[in-house]
Structures are given as C-alpha cells and as structure tokens.
Amino acid sequence: MSIQAQSDPSKSSYYVSDALYRELIANFSDWQRDDRVVTDVAERDRFRMLIEREARLLDQLRYEDWIALYAPECIYWVPSTPNAGDPRREIAVMFDDRRRLEDRIYRLRTGFAWSQAPASRTVRLISNVEVFATDRDAVRMVRSNFLISEFWGDETRILTGWAGHRVMQNGDRCEIQAKQVNLIDCDQCIRNPSIFL
Amino acid sequence: MTRLERIGAAPRRIDGGALYDWDELVQEERAHRLIYTDPAIFTHEMTHVFGATWTYLAHESEIPNDNDFITRRMGLRPLIIVRDSNGQIRALYNRCTHRGTTLCRWDKGNAKSFQCPYHGWNFLNTGKLRGVPWPDGYACDFREAKYNIAQVPRVESYRGFIFGTLNPDALPLVEHLGPITKPIDEWLDRNPGGKVVVCEANRIKYKGNWKLAYDNSCDGYHVVYSHRSLLETENRFAGDNAKGMSYYRNSPDSLPMYMRYTGHGNHFKDKRPNVEKRSGGLWAMESAHPGMEHYEEKFKQRHGERAFDLLDLAGSEPVNINVFPNFSLLGNHIQVFEPISVGETNAIWYGTMIVDANGDIGEEAVNDINALRMRTQEGFPNFGEVDDVANFEQIQRGLDALEDEWVYMHRGLGIPDRIKTHEDGSITAPATDEAFMREHFKEWKRLMKARPNLAIQREP
Ligand code: FES
Numbered sequence A: 001m002s003i004q005a006q007s008d009p010s011k012s013s014y015y016v017s018d019a020l021y022r023e024l025i026a027n028f029s030d031w032q033r034d035d036r037v038v039t040d041v042a043e044r045d046r047f048r049m050l051i052e053r054e055a056r057l058l059d060q061l062r063y064e065d066w067i068a069l070y071a072p073e074c075i076y077w078v079p080s081t082p083n084a085g086d087p088r089r090e091i092a093v094m095f096d097d098r099r100r101l102e103d104r105i106y107r108l109r110t111g112f113a114w115s116q117a118p119a120s121r122t123v124r125l126i127s128n129v130e131v132f133a134t135d136r137d138a139v140r141m142v143r144s145n146f147l148i149s150e151f152w153g154d155e156t157r158i159l160t161g162w163a164g165h166r167v168m169q170n171g172d173r174c175e176i177q178a179k180q181v182n183l184i185d186c187d188q189c190i191r192n193p194s195i196f197l
Numbered sequence B: 001m002t003r004l005e006r007i008g009a010a011p012r013r014i015d016g017g018a019l020y021d022w023d024e025l026v027q028e029e030r031a032h033r034l035i036y037t038d039p040a041i042f043t044h045e046m047t048h049v050f051g052a053t054w055t056y057l058a059h060e061s062e063i064p065n066d067n068d069f070i071t072r073r074m075g076l077r078p079l080i081i082v083r084d085s086n087g088q089i090r091a092l093y094n095r096c097t098h099r100g101t102t103l104c105r106w107d108k109g110n111a112k113s114f115q116c117p118y119h120g121w122n123f124l125n126t127g128k129l130r131g132v133p134w135p136d137g138y139a140c141d142f143r144e145a146k147y148n149i150a151q152v153p154r155v156e157s158y159r160g161f162i163f164g165t166l167n168p169d170a171l172p173l174v175e176h177l178g179p180i181t182k183p184i185d186e187w188l189d190r191n192p193g194g195k196v197v198v199c200e201a202n203r204i205k206y207k208g209n210w211k212l213a214y215d216n217s218c219d220g221y222h223v224v225y226s227h228r229s230l231l232e233t234e235n236r237f238a239g240d241n242a243k244g245m246s247y248y249r250n251s252p253d254s255l256p257m258y259m260r261y262t263g264h265g266n267h268f269k270d271k272r273p274n275v276e277k278r279s280g281g282l283w284a285m286e287s288a289h290p291g292m293e294h295y296e297e298k299f300k301q302r303h304g305e306r307a308f309d310l311l312d313l314a315g316s317e318p319v320n321i322n323v324f325p326n327f328s329l330l331g332n333h334i335q336v337f338e339p340i341s342v343g344e345t346n347a348i349w350y351g352t353m354i355v356d357a358n359g360d361i362g363e364e365a366v367n368d369i370n371a372l373r374m375r376t377q378e379g380f381p382n383f384g385e386v387d388d389v390a391n392f393e394q395i396q397r398g399l400d401a402l403e404d405e406w407v408y409m410h411r412g413l414g415i416p417d418r419i420k421t422h423e424d425g426s427i428t429a430p431a432t433d434e435a436f437m438r439e440h441f442k443e444w445k446r447l448m449k450a451r452p453n454l455a456i457q458r459e460p
C-alpha cells in the first residue's frame, strides 16, 4: 500500500501535489458550457439542496456537519484574481486542503480568535444554481451565486460572488471534492476575511 | 478608595490652530490619542510623512518589461508606476493635466501611452503630452511643460524595491536606508540569485489608523496574546516540536532574538538566532501546510542531501524588516501599508516566489518550491493577521474615549543595561521591548515638525 493510501488527510497532506493542482486547474477551466447544462429538474434540485444545506450549516456554525459534506481529500479555494489563475504561482485569499480547513475550525474554537470574538452572524442567500455535466459520469460541476450578509463588529456588510462546486455522486450520497469561491472583489482589500465562504 | 483624575487641558495647538505641539503630543513614554484619530494630523502626515520621506511604491518584478505599468498610491496620491519606453521607472501622477481625471483605471497592464477618457488628451508613458483633440481650438501650442503629467521627482530602487519621495532634500535612498540594507540584503540573498518575484497578495483592510500597523511591525510583546489562536492551531499536532513563533511563549526576553533600531524610523526584529542554523531548520518550524508531506517526500527522493536546503526556500524567514512609514519584509512577504483615511488602512501582504537564477535547481523543483511557498505564505495572513487587525480596529474604537488620552510605549524604558546603543548608532533591545516604537515616533515627530520643500516634476 502506498503512503498516500495509508495517510489520514486530517493529519498529513500527501494528496496536494503537482498532479492535483494540474487537475484542479483543468477541472475549473471552461466548465460552464451551455451544451453541458443538466436540465433534469430532479437532479438539479438535488444539487441545489446540497448547496443550500451547506449555506445553512455555515450560518449555524455547524462546522463538523459542514465539513462532512466534503470528500476526505478535498480542496477549498478562494482565488485572489478574477480569472482564478494558477495557485502554484499566485497567492490565494485561501487555498485549503482538509487539514487546513480543520485548522480553521480549530482556530475558531480556541476562544482566542479575536477576529471572530464575538462570532459574525451570517445569512447566506444562494441562487442561480446551475448544474453541469463533466467528462466523468459520476461527477458534476455546480455553479451558484451567493450573497452573504455578515453582521460583525457593529455593522452588516455584504460578501458576494459565485461558487463552483465539483461534486462526486456515490449512489445516494454526494461528496464535494472541490469548492472554488469567486468573490467579486477578490483582488481588493477585504475587511476581516475570517469566516468560511 | 477611588481617586478622581482631573482632566487636563486639551493639547496646545500651533500653526494657526489646526495642529499641535508635537513634543506635547508624543512624549518619551506615551503618545496622545489624537495622533491616531485627528483628521488634521492625518492630512499633515500625507505631505510631511508620505511625500517628505521615502515611501515604498512597488517591486520591479511587477513591471518587468518596457511599457508595463501598475497603479499605486503615495499617501493619497494616485500614481501610475511605469517602466517607460526607454526602460526608465517613473511614478506618474494618475491625473490628467486638463481637468484632473485619473488617466488609468486598471490595476496593471502594458501601454505606451495613456489617453484621458474624458476629452481625449493623450500622454506618452514618459508623462509627456503627445496631443489633444482639435488643437486649433486652443491659442497655445501645448509645448509648455505644465501640460505634461506631474511625476514624483525622485524615484530610486534598492535591489528591486522601488521608493519615491517628493523631497529634493532627502538623502539618496541607499543612505536613507543605511544599516537596514544589511538585513534586506540577507533577506534577498537567501533566495537563488538574490531575487524574488511578486505574485499576488493577501489584501486586508482595517478600520484604523495606519500607524497601528507600523507600531505592530516590530512588536514582540503581542505575539502570545494577539496570536494565541494561531499558536494553538499551529501546534495542535506538534508535540515537542514547537512550530512557528512558539518560542515567544516562555520568557521571550531571555532568548537570543532581539530588536534593532537603525535610524530614520526603520527597525528590524531578528528571530533567526532562535532557530537552529542547519539545513532544514526553517522547514522544521513550519506548521502544517497543504502538500507539505508530499513535497517533502518528493524532495527527499529526488534531491537527497540537498532536499532540506530547497525546502527551506519555502519556509518563512524569521525576520521583520521595517522601513518607515509603509514597508515591511517578513517571512517571505513584502507587506505594504496604505493609508486611506485617518481611520482606514489597507495592509497588503504581497507574496514572493523564487526564480532559478543560477540554473542549478531545475524548473520542476522551482515550481514545486513555489507551490509550497504560496501555501506557507497564506498561513499567517489567514490565521494570524486577522486577529491583529481585529485588535487594531478595537484600538481605534478604544481611542474614541476622549478623556483617557494616552497610550503607553514604555516597556523597557529606564531598565539599566536593557537597551544598548552600538557604534553605528543603532539600538538593540530584547524582543518584547517597545524601544522600536519610541524611536520611530522620534522620526515621525522630526518629519511632522519639518518644513520640507516638496516638489513635483514634469518632462520639459
Ligand atoms: S480631463 Fe483629461 S482630457 Fe479633459
């Protein structure tokens, strides 16, 4: 058995490799194609419910339930440029593997994460959910627009943009393999970027 | 028994009433809240600090080719930093000489000329006016210099770092930097060929005065408190191999790290003496980053003995090198502070990558190092800086308490043998000392009191 197969992605990161980066960039290029739109209403609904559930779990700060939506070897990526770019040569707002996502949860739970003490209150609106087929039968790409109202400090502000989810269907179960969050102001200075998007 | 504290007279105003007696406002051990909250002081800073001294503008790697430009600011002045058609780096005011429109609205690009979107005046990237629509409607012939774009008269680079000043009497940049060039050189020279290339940034805005960031830049006192969530997170699997800045946890003042003040408001926190000097020493201190185990295995297999030297290039250099008022090198970042208003600041953490300058690393290894280096650099802004910035915002808020006027910076002051002055005039103190802050405020006061003869320049 390879090291990779034995390893626990919560504890070590063997899966983030050049091959993964290449695949990720390819998977998130040129995928929102009209000829690949899934029109089946039941299927679209399934994915819409997944994305809505994710939004609700984050609003409720139910991080364990939230991260359970993700594949063990997942990627969470918030690019710092509108064209997303190559995360091997560009700093991202965030580029997390599973362990780093769990780091974020851990940090928020220490009680000493001053940027979230007290925690932001958020309400997420998810809309315009479109589902796209990929080269692989079991894998779908989902585009959704989001608008997060975040009350923090003494004011409410808006974080908005669109997200791409790469989702693997495993029988009845769906696993998010990768999420790319495209803030519309990703290349500008952002105040207190410390919540999950 | 409680004691009533009489509220003193308001600070004395000078200069026709708008400004203050700076020695009253900033004293040896304390500074008045007004320096962070008064819009008139901020306005004065925008000429007397951002203008009269050298301000960091950009890195040469951001405009590598002729005609490349980026837009930046010097204080509040909008600038186009351009490498003109002859390869000369200029800092043009992003302002049309006709009626004042900004000429360029893009963050970066490549252009030989800039045409004003309002009435179409057209300027070469040297700043010279090339032409105006329907010139026969003007009695003048536009050969006068006043129609050429204003520019920062002195733009100088130190090893790729571009600075500018409007002060004709300022020292040449390299003399102004003085002894701080030594750590800057060391910071650069640990990278192949002494070179780095800027590659996007973590960009953070906070609602607080810009000086709160500079006051933090060499502060070793806040680390275990402000960054407690970071230290706990970084060390959640670490066992005895403490990661990151854990060495601050126990008696940091007894450790070999130190702060050094080198003059002109510049200072330097050197944490390198805390780190074991060996191949892989920096890498061993890195906390968990995406891909780190995979790449470590790969480097060990491919590069044998040399693996850990290469991995150290993705590790973060334990220094903070601060050039007053807006520039910091820390880890592998170039951090820049941009004042927006008295109570708003951008803190931009530009990432850097390496290049195979000597051709002895190989393309694949360089790419792998950079992929790792992007992830190590994202760590601190995401897990550390956000908490500092939350504290800066809360300082700004706390300073709204009018009657409680002073902030203190006297840690280390008056303790015998704690602070040492060296032959070159530099001052060293233990890592948690506030000597750096007392010293940079002396420079701030010198600048605020001065009457600089600021100037712009235009092509003839
Ligand atoms: S303002 Fe630029 S051409 Fe008129």
Ligand SMILES: [Fe+2]
Pocket: B216, B222, B223, B226, B227, B384, B388
């Ligand atoms: Fe800090």
